[in-house]
Amino acid sequence: MSSHHGTPFIPPLNTPQGSPHPPHPPVIPSPGGTTIVPPWGQAAVHSSSYPAYPTTPYTTPGYIPNLPPVTPGGPHYSQAVLSTPQPQVLPNGFSADYTGYPNLGPPRPSPMAGPSLSLHPPAPMYGPTSAPPGGGWGGPPRGPYPPFGPPPPQQPPHSAFPGYGAYTPHSGQWGPPPQLPPHMTPGYGMPMNLDPWGPPPPAPTWVQQAQAQAQPQAMYSQPPAPHMNLPQHLMGGRTSGYVGDRVDPFTAGPSYGPVLEPFLVRVVGAHLKVNPLIEPLPESGDRPHLKWNMLFQSNHCQRSTDPGHVSWANGRDEPATFPRVTAVNIVSQTVPWVMRLQARDPNVGLTCGELIDGLSDEFQKLTSQADYEALSTTRRREVGEAYRHNRSRSIGTPGGRLGEGLRRLDFLGRDSVFGGIVNDERLYMLTEEEHNNHESRERAASQARERASSRGSQAADERERRRATVETVTTDSGEEE
Incomplete structure (x- = not known):
């Protein structure tokens, strides 16, 4: 069950069945015991066991360098130690790259001797912002690091700002960023026969020209945005009273508009709009509507868009009118x-489900003999036939479950299919005096029709009697002759 102010309950998933074997108790190591290394940690792990490792110019593919630990504290420099590098040897006496298999393949070249054959390209020898060694305008090569501190900054010639490289008009992929030409750096004058805005740019290559020509075509071939399938009453503009970003007036739930009392509807001059789900079906086209034989209870009601075996549920919580009201009066001919x-929750208003359930409860009520006698003779005959038909075994009837006694649904006669609800402001509730006068007029008209029918039948009987008398006299006269 769910309420208007709560969240529908969703049952949790079933608990999976556990293993028939009980789990092993956790092992708590003793403080003074010997640490037992698991089997997977006793064997030495070789560098080739790793799936991948980054390749650099200083390491071969598959080699994991053994970095010494960094000790915090102390000075921020270390004194250079010149010694012969020693190969790394494992505790068993084998080298770090020993695999146990003969090396039958070609010898692996050194990464410094040529290009690497790995799938991952090696890193460049210099960063993307540092100048490559040598060059036409490059400065002198940098010296080694001093024993203490970082190297002093070097300023190459023809550089506009300290720390920038030399003039590089055609920078490669890993080259330095473009710098100013010599005549635009401080300390140099303007060369002769040169535009003050600098040399012209180089001519574009055929690749750049092809890209420039193909770019406008790609821009014009961009697919349009998908169309939003919004409801018909939400596709209008502001002049029609609806905009796509507004909330549907018949949205289910509270806090979507005021809820008015019936007497306030006329005070504020509100024009009630009935929910399209319970309105009569238009002749111009089909739309979602309700299919319900009012001889049965509301659980037999069905939405037109649902399968035949599904009872109506989609739209039950939607408001029956807009603006929302706490009660409505239903009249029928x-x-x-x-x-x-009446609405169950005054803060939400009367919903479509409450309206259909209320009609079903009203039709299931028993009626009195006075209501039956107030009808005309024709209506009495129709109600009597409907009473016996609704309790028969015919298809589409409740049958004997209705029991004995006249019910309000028997007054429906053959008009037992729900056709919709409309808002008719010309109708109003009669007072007790007006109701009595209306019944008196109906009763008098019914009695007048009965008397007229009785007089007509008497006149017909008199004509029939006279005809029989004439025939008898004629027959007797013929026999005498």
């Missing part, structure tokens, strides 16, 4: 009662 339907 087939039943002589005014059915007043």
